Amino acid sequence: MGMGRPRAFDADAALDRAMDVFWRHGYEGTTIAQLTEAMNINPPSLYAAFGSKEGLLKAALDRYSEKRDAWMEKVLGASSAREVAERFLMEHADAQTDPANPPGCLLVQGGLACGTGSENVPFELAARRTHTEDQLRDRFVRAKAEHDLGENADPVTLARYLSAVTSGMCVMASSGADRTTLREIAAVSLKAFDEQAKA
Amino acid sequence: MGMGRPRAFDADAALDRAMDVFWRHGYEGTTIAQLTEAMNINPPSLYAAFGSKEGLLKAALDRYSEKRDAWMEKVLGASSAREVAERFLMEHADAQTDPANPPGCLLVQGGLACGTGSENVPFELAARRTHTEDQLRDRFVRAKAEHDLGENADPVTLARYLSAVTSGMCVMASSGADRTTLREIAAVSLKAFDEQAKA
């Protein structure tokens, strides 16, 4: 008995293309048509190889996790906890703005949705988040004028930092983090503020 | 000439219901059917009052911003920058876990999508984020055993904090934050780590 016609595309290369699409548009914002076009295959090939749209996402996440684990090994291999933290944060900043990939991280962006016809919704949301950030910044500008903040403290950076932390808390809250957990994060964040504020 | 039949529902109350649905399922994950059921009206009433699904979201965001502005006024009214930061962070922790609302913040959750049939995708993503957090925690447990971290430093809290910051950076990166901005956030975050680590 024969072994059947061989697959005419490279599954790993196709997965990389799919990962990029999911990363850019989120799981729900991605359509099968976008995926098949990016992967250069037809729907039956996709379903034969990955089972379903969700199966394809999981395969893409597995591939993403492989790269991430290799990267984490480098981070965790630092000789001190302090350097682990520094590498983790800085490498994240670089990875999330790497022009070779869509912005952000697949594990967060995958849950976002920017489907066709509602691309301006994320824009609208971002604008309103920025508004809060601006309010904080203005307050810190005033504080600096009142010598309530150090000479080298930057109101823009402080406001951005607080905004980033609360956005991160959002992500964790949506994953089920409880109030105690979020308060602990807030308490630790405040220490960074104290250090930065007296600069 | 007459003024027409009066509206049979309270627009503000309906808006609150819509806000809850958007908050819980994200914009794209929300269907008109879910909205009309929650608002207790029929599609034509929704479209007559708000124009479109996106128009309804904007109206809900406006209503959300009103409440948020009132809340921010309280925060910004603190007498010192330090207390502004503390209130901002702590009130966020509480607001995002307020059982009266869905978890998180509408301005972030609104961009998420948990449509019917893919509720497990956010779950899958969260599990993989937790994996990274666990790797960090284990590394910090080791660091503590090696007296590389203070006696009172909590590996779980430190790992959670770093995870929250990087998730927040994701949200900002997806809104267009550049590398320099993210590195500044990372640098500030590191100061909190230092303070916490020597505890």
Place this chain on the structure above:
DNA sequence: CCACATTTGTAGCGAACACTACAGATCTCT
């Protein structure tokens, strides 16, 4: 060369989506 197994492309399936036509109901104003 001939069964057999698997992939590929075309074409289209049922379901769900955002949205609306239409007719009857309910108001205000004269």
Place this chain on the structure above:
DNA sequence: AGAGATCTGTAGTGTTCGCTACAAATGTGG
């Protein structure tokens, strides 16, 4: 009371979604 205006509920519209039936194409083993 009657005319004009707006809302309400029913029942759809066309489109797009994830997914698949089917037949032709392409491989292997006997």
